[in-house]
Structure formats: structure tokens, C-alpha cells
Amino acid sequence: MPTTITCYGAAGKIGGNKILLEDGGARIFFDFGIDFDRSGMFFNELLRPRPGRGLLDPLALGLIPPLEGLYRGDLELPGLWERMRGNPAYRNLTRSGGGPAVDAVLISHPHLDHNGDVSYLDCAIPIVSTRAGAAIARAMQVTGPASFEREMAYASMRAEKEGKLGSVRSEAYQLRPFLFLEGPLGTDAREFWHCAGSSTRKGLHAAPAEAFPGKVGGRAVRHWAVDHSIPGAVGYAVQTSAGWVGYSGDIRFHGRRGGQTRAYAEGLAALHPRALLCEGTHLESAAGRIGEEEILERVVPILAHYAGKLAIADFGPRNVERLQVFLDAARRTNRTLLLQPKDAYLLNALHMFEPECYPAPDAGSNVGLFDDPKSAPRPWERETREAWRAPIVCAGDVSEKPGGFILADSLWDLNDLADLEGIAGGVYLFSNSRAYDDEQAADLDRLRNWVRWLGLDLIGDPDDPASPNLHASGHACGDELAEFVRTVKPEILIPIHTEHPEWWEEQLIGSGIEIKKPEIGRVITI
Numbered sequence: 001m002p003t004t005i006t007c008y009g010a011a012g013k014i015g016g017n018k019i020l021l022e023d024g025g026a027r028i029f030f031d032f033g034i035d036f037d038r039s040g041m042f043f044n045e046l047l048r049p050r051p052g053r054g055l056l057d058p059l060a061l062g063l064i065p066p067l068e069g070l071y072r073g074d075l076e077l078p079g080l081w082e083r084m085r086g087n088p089a090y091r092n093l094t095r096s097g098g099g100p101a102v103d104a105v106l107i108s109h110p111h112l113d114h115n116g117d118v119s120y121l122d123c124a125i126p127i128v129s130t131r132a133g134a135a136i137a138r139a140m141q142v143t144g145p146a147s148f149e150r151e152m153a154y155a156s157m158r159a160e161k162e163g164k165l166g167s168v169r170s171e172a173y174q175l176r177p178f179l180f181l182e183g184p185l186g187t188d189a190r191e192f193w194h195c196a197g198s199s200t201r202k203g204l205h206a207a208p209a210e211a212f213p214g215k216v217g218g219r220a221v222r223h224w225a226v227d228h229s230i231p232g233a234v235g236y237a238v239q240t241s242a243g244w245v246g247y248s249g250d251i252r253f254h255g256r257r258g259g260q261t262r263a264y265a266e267g268l269a270a271l272h273p274r275a276l277l278c279e280g281t282h283l284e285s286a287a288g289r290i291g292e293e294e295i296l297e298r299v300v301p302i303l304a305h306y307a308g309k310l311a312i313a314d315f316g317p318r319n320v321e322r323l324q325v326f327l328d329a330a331r332r333t334n335r336t337l338l339l340q341p342k343d344a345y346l347l348n349a350l351h352m353f354e355p356e357c358y359p360a361p362d363a364g365s366n367v368g369l370f371d372d373p374k375s376a377p378r379p380w381e382r383e384t385r386e387a388w389r390a391p392i393v394c395a396g397d398v399s400e401k402p403g404g405f406i407l408a409d410s411l412w413d414l415n416d417l418a419d420l421e422g423i424a425g426g427v428y429l430f431s432n433s434r435a436y437d438d439e440q441a442a443d444l445d446r447l448r449n450w451v452r453w454l455g456l457d458l459i460g461d462p463d464d465p466a467s468p469n470l471h472a473s474g475h476a477c478g479d480e481l482a483e484f485v486r487t488v489k490p491e492i493l494i495p496i497h498t499e500h501p502e503w504w505e506e507q508l509i510g511s512g513i514e515i516k517k518p519e520i521g522r523v524i525t526i
């Protein structure tokens with residue numbers, strides 16, 4: 001049987017990575033992420049797939065591939081697969097001997113366009129992840145809105161009643177089986193992982209949470225830590241009968257861990273891979289681009305200029321590296337970085353999973369928890385406060401001494417700011433990417449209105465050429481990616497996670513590397 005690769009996402013577009021590698025009887029997915037592009041064609045924040053119809057909406061609208069046997073049985077209404085069988089991409093992956101339809105999903109990193117649709121997968125399928133990746137997936141699920149679309153770590157099982165699917169109140173959550181790339185969990189992490197805690201009212205059915213044995217479906221799997229805009233990112237290589245197949249996930253070279261991505265390139269090159277699936281998010285040049293260290297160098301003098309005034313830092317959720325940049329800036333300017341409860345929960349989880357990389361915030365660490373006045377606290381928020389060893393700071397404290405703080409904030413927390421008094425004349429540091437679509441542009445306008453109403457100066461506005469850039473991309477530029485691929489020197493390049501797969505043709509002239517452009521659902525034999 002030939003070795004094949006089928007892209008069920010990330011073909012000709014950015015995100016939605018769901019890439020099936022098949023070799024003999026082995027089936028492995030690289031990532032299983034949300035296709036935000038296609039999902040945005042049908043849904044917005046208010047109009048969502050109906051939980052009562054389970055898999056019907058995402059399958060019928062082509063948000064997830066029509067692969068029978070791959071998904072949670074409890075999300076299937078009778079007749080679902082009869083309806084899907086006419087779809088040209090339909091396949092039945094059910095294994096005659098039983099067992100999960102695929103041997104494992106290898107998660108590259110916990111951005112939702114790489115792991116979000118794991119929520120729909122059969123809870124028996126092993127999820128291979130870094131420890132930090134698992135901690136983030138868990139934290140996102142606990143602190144995010146409860147939804148059947150966000151069940152990456154554990155699932156709330158449904159049952160049919162009068163033609164609709166609903167949660168079974170008495171039924172404990174089903175933990176997904178996770179295999180951790182760095183080895184077994186420490187005691188605290190293991191306890192956290194297996195304990196529903198007060199974050200969920202129901203218990204958790206246990207599932208394996210073990211060290212990754214280095215093989216999936218009998219195929220050797222190697223991984224390398226890589227630099228990206230979220231902790232716990234890795235690139236992979238899987239040994240098949242056609243040779244090694246590399247999968248980059250999302251990579252960059254200009255963050256604090258750029259050396260790891262270079263080591264990944266060397267490691268892959270040594271395997272002489274048959275094929276490489278490589279991302280191509282930002283193929284333009286690096287002109288004007290900055291790294292995390294430059295953000296720090298830019299932010300410190302701004303904070304000094306606004307001495308005595310409040311600074312607000314707006315950066316991507318779960319961008320822990322950026323959080324650390326603002327923490328360094330807080331230390332250098334004698335301020336305290338105030339975190340929102342969900343960031344604090346995430347830091348606690350990361351600390352439990354990777355105590356050496358993520359020390360617990362304490363009284364001396366220039367970190368505080370903002371006592372979010374808007375919330376009737378959810379159980380996980382109460383838990384976070386109870387476990388918090390560093391100061392807890394309320395809106396009154398900030399109003400009294402605004403120059404003592406950097407408040408971490410985002411568009412979704414802006415209404416907290418109405419409680420703060422005497423903050424006019426302070427600064428709002430926007431440390432995010434520019435708007436990529438109309439909805440994001442409207443959000444950015446809303447943010448500008450808030451900042452103006454609060455009487456703050458906005459710095460880092462991506463649409464204001466006079467304002468310094470305070471954002472570092474999570475992705476390598478075109479030149480770096482071309483060098484990466486030339487270093488790895490696969491026989492075949494499959495360009496994914498890019499809107500311009502044709503860009504590679506010119507880049508690889510004379511390299512001897514064959515390019516196979518993916519199409520959604522088309523089988524590529526390697």
C-alpha cells in the first residue's frame with residue numbers, strides 16, 4: 001500500500017490544519033484544528049453550530065471532513081452518516097477489528113486552528129502533545145465558554161432525547177487520553193489533570209495520561225521544540241515505508257527560542273526526509289519586523305515616559321512569551337503586571353506542568369491578580385484566587401496608585417476599565433497583529449473608542465504609521481522559510497498553511513525539491 005498524505009485543511013489557506021498520514025495500516029493526523037476561514041462563512045460569535053444537533057452542522061457545512069468512525073458517537077443523531085455518504089470526500093475509517101479509527105493525533109501547538117476541532121473526535125483517540133500544550137488546552141477549556149466546540153481536553157457526553165442531543169447531568173466528563181512528549185507528568189500536574197476540581201461540577205472519567213512511547217501505529221515519531229508565539233510548540237517527523245515525513249506546525253526564528261527552530265531544521269535534514277509539510281503564513285520579507293527583545297526595548301522607555309500614570313498592555317491570549325516581555329518591562333520600571341484571572345489560571349497550570357520554565361508567581365515577582373470587578377466568579381476563578389500567592393489588586397488600588405501598574409487587558413476585558421478613576425493621561429499599549437478581516441477591523445475601532453473615552457494615549461496602533469510597532473509575528477518570513485526548506489532538503493515539499501503555495505515554485509528552482517500542492521481532501525501519494 002502506498003504512503004499517502006491527505007490535507008483536510010490548511011490547503012491554500014492559513015489554519016484548519018487536519019492532515020492525515022497513512023502508511024500500511026497506520027493512520028496518523030497532524031493536528032486537528034479549526035478552519036476559521038470556512039467557519040466564518042457560516043457563523044459568527046452569536047450564530048453557532050447547534051449543540052442539540054451534534055456533528056450535523058459542522059459536517060454538513062464542511063467544517064470537519066466526512067470521515068465515518070473518526071468522531072464522538074455521542075454527537076451522532078440517527079441517520080447522520082446516511083446523509084453524509086453522498087459527499088465525494090466521504091470515507092469510512094471504522095476499523096473492522098475495533099479500536100479508534102486513527103492511531104493518534106500529533107498536536108503541534110495549542111492554537112485553536114491546530115487543536116480546536118479535537119473537540120469532535122472520538123474520545124478513544126490518543127492525543128500526542130507537549131505538557132505545556134496540554135496545560136493550555138485544559139486551561140482554555142476550563143476558563144472559556146462552556147461549549148461542545150471547545151472540548152479539547154475532556155468531553156461532556158451527550159445523549160439523545162426526543163430527537164435532540166443534550167448533556168447527561170449525572171455523567172462525569174470523559175478525559176481524553178493524552179500522551180506527553182516530554183515524559184510522564186509530575187505529581188502536581190497529574191493531580192491537576194485527573195481532578196475535575198471545582199472547575200467542573202461533575203467528576204472526570206479517567207483516561208491514560210502517560211509518556212509518549214515514541215511510536216504511533218508502529219511508526220517511529222520524533223519531535224523537536226520550535227519557536228512560535230505560544231509555549232509548547234513542536235515540529236514532528238514520522239518514519240513511513242516511503243521515508244521520513246516532516247511536519248513543521250507553525251515556526252519562527254526571531255523569538256526568544258529561535259535557536260530551537262534552527263535545531264529542528266538540522267534534525268530533519270539528518271533524516272533525509274521523503275516529504276516535508278511546511279507552513280507559509282508570512283511569505284513577505286522581514287522588513288519592519290521586530291522580535292520580542294525589541295518590544296521590550298521599545299516598551300521600557302514608553303513606560304518611563306508615562307511614569308506615575310497607568311499603563312495597559314493588550315496582547316494575545318495565551319501569548320505567554322509576550323506576557324514575559326511585559327513582566328520584564330514591569331520589573332525594569334518598578335511596576336506590577338496585573339493579570340486577568342484567566343491568565344493567572346493559565347500560569348498556574350503551566351507552573352504545575354513545567355515548574356522549571358514557569359515559576360509560581362509570588363509576592364516578590366512583580367505580578368498581581370486583577371480583582372476583576374465584573375464577575376460573579378465562576379468556580380475556577382474562586383479556585384485561582386485561593387491558590388494565588390502574589391498580591392490581589394482591586395480597581396480602587398489601581399485608581400489610587402495608577403503609576404504602580406501595567407494592567408494586562410484585551411478587547412474582551414475593556415468594560416472593567418470603567419471602574420478605574422483618575423487614569424486619564426495614561427497609555428494603552430497595543431501589542432497584537434493588525435486586523436485581518438472586517439470583523440477584526442470593527443473590533444479595533446471599538447477598542448479605539450474605549451481608549452479615547454478613557455483619555456489614554458494609544459501606542460502600537462497597526463493602522464497608524466506614526467505609532468511604533470509593538471508586535472512580533474509568530475511566523476517566519478519568506479526568506480527564512482525558504483532557507484529552512486533548503487536546509488531540510490526533502491524530496492517533496494507540500495506547502496500548507498499558506499494562501500500562496502505557488503510562491504514556493506520560484507524559491508526552490510534548482511533545489512531538486514519537488515512541490516506537490518495540496519487540495520482539500522485530495523490524496524497525495526509520496
Ligand SMILES: [Zn+2]
Pocket residue numbers: 109111114228250474
Ligand atoms: Zn499557531
